[in-house]
Amino acid sequence: MMPLDSIAVATISFLIGNVSGFFISKMISKNVKGFDQDQRINYLIIVVSLMWVASLIVDILSPQYETSPLVHGIMGAIVGFFFWKPKQQ
């Protein structure tokens, strides 16, 4: 894939992910009671972890695909960052 094509696909995927996440979050907030900040963070952690597991599986199953170490690191950093909860004062 040409670099420009890769950038275009990555940008479009990012935007689709952003917009989908925004609308899904709104929908869940409306229909689920008590969907607060903490719940959102927990769902974010679960989604990112599931995406990471999926990338591992595709890494093994597809001969052409190899997940970049940077992607592993970023996903782990996101999970770790949001896993920490500030102490209640």
Add this chain to the structure above:
Amino acid sequence: MNMEVIKRHFAQERILYAMVGALIFLVVGWGVPDIYFKYFDKTNYVFVNQPVHVNQETFNRGDEIAVTLIRTSLIDTRGYVIVQLHLVNDNNSETKYPLADNEIAIAKSDHEVFYQKYLLPTHTPTGKLIPFGTYHLEAIISYDYRGLPKSYAWKSVSFSIAEKITE
């Protein structure tokens, strides 16, 4: 922005959690596929439909033999092929004679047809005439996948090397 909010969100502990998370995901993300491919992966990424067919049933010493290879490759890679001529002896043991070896470029493909020609030897490496009898070709394709050596062997149908009577 409120400094307290920033301090709260980027507490040292939180940064530490992020770094530990990154490290764990990195190690597991690199380690799991690496262990799988090293110890469990038995996939042939390059393979050939077998048995491999040759163009004639009987050849003379020094004749050209043409093999038809129908090759599938799941990856783009470079490989090394070693082809040997196997004589099947009366007691079912085999005597091997080198035929050809060369480096090849392997492109991702699905049932790609190749015609490969080899020159049958007239003499053994020790200088004697190649004996008449039943032969077949065997080849090993060696290549790398994710830094790990892999190989695939193919075998041709049997054919004879005999004195051909030309009409």
